[in-house]
Amino acid sequence: MSKRFTLSGFWLSGPTYKVGLMLSLCGEDFAYHSLNLRAGEHKSPAFLAKNRFGQVPALEDAKTGLSLCQSAAILEYLAAEMGKFHGDGAAGAARAREWMYWDFDRLAGPIYRSRAQRLGIRAYNQPIMEMYWAEGNAALKVLEEALGKTDWLAGAHPTIADIDVYGVAAYAPQAGFDLAAYPAIAAWMKRLEALPGFIGINDLPKATQA
Ligand SMILES: N[C@@H](CCC(=O)N[C@@H](CS)C(=O)NCC(=O)O)C(=O)O
Structure with missing residues (x-):
């Protein structure tokens, strides 16, 4: 079908x-x-x-x-x-959006780019790598503080904010960031990984399936 x-x-x-x-x-x-x-x-x-x-x-x-x-x-x-993961009402949707914009503004750049360097896809110089290291840890600290207060980013239930931010945080170890230093993030990741239907970062096929 x-x-x-x-x-x-x-x-x-x-x-x-x-x-x-x-x-x-x-x-x-x-x-x-x-x-x-x-x-x-x-x-x-x-x-x-x-x-x-x-x-x-x-x-x-x-x-x-x-x-x-x-x-x-x-x-x-x-x-x-x-009709899933949208957050509760206009306020929940706006909160989710705030996190998604923040993600691409603060978290995704340093983590994805540090990972690209470690995978040999990019070759940034040392000062640039140090900048990504500082920016990545600053963003992870913001996330850690938020998740120390609440189970999910935008309300009482998981939303697209959690899915979006997870889709960056999950690459932090490959990028060289140690999530052991961020216990609230690690616990939130485990909560998300326990949701029915969860797939990991290596679960998308490498070859065409369509
Ligand atoms: N903000 C975009 C970013 C997409 C993006 O950066 N895609 C990369 C792969 S991870 C890409 O296609 N790079 C090739 C290019 O930009 O030419 C999104 O969230 O979809």
């Missing part, structure tokens, strides 16, 4: 993982199309028609005919469409 959603992405991509995690936590079986970024498949006219920014992920929804990009926007769309 054909599936409603097709996720196009890359197995090492955190933003791709966030969308796969959201679909899986929503109990939605989805088709997966893996792109070869080294071969530039994300800059092909066919892919640019799905994501005008030439980045992964892209999500196609066969029901609405929409093709969407930007992982946080996709999470918001899925929350609305599936």
Whole structure:
């Protein structure tokens, strides 16, 4: 049977993982199309028609005919469409959005880029790496303080804020950040990992499945 959603992405991509995690936590079986970024498949006219920014992920929804990009926007769309993880009312949705904007402003850059350096995908110089180290730890400290007060980031239940931020924090060890120094973050990650449908950062297929 054909599936409603097709996720196009890359197995090492955190933003791709966030969308796969959201679909899986929503109990939605989805088709997966893996792109070869080294071969530039994300800059092909066919892919640019799905994501005008030439980045992964892209999500196609066969029901609405929409093709969407930007992982946080996709999470918001899925929350609305599936009626899950949206937070309570306008206030809950706004709180969730605050965390998602903060994520890409403060947390994702230093963690994803430090990881890219360690994986040999990028070659930043020492001062840049030290800056990412300081910025990453400053952001993790903010997250640690928040999660010391509440189980979930935007209300009493898990929301797209948790899924979005988890999709960065889960890469912190690969990026060289020691989460043992952040016990509230570690406990929150375990809570999220216990949700039905959870998939880990290595669970997206490396090859095309769609
Ligand atoms: N803000 C975007 C970031 C997407 C992004 O940075 N994707 C990377 C892979 S992780 C990519 O496609 N890089 C290739 C490029 O920018 O040309 C999102 O959350 O979807």
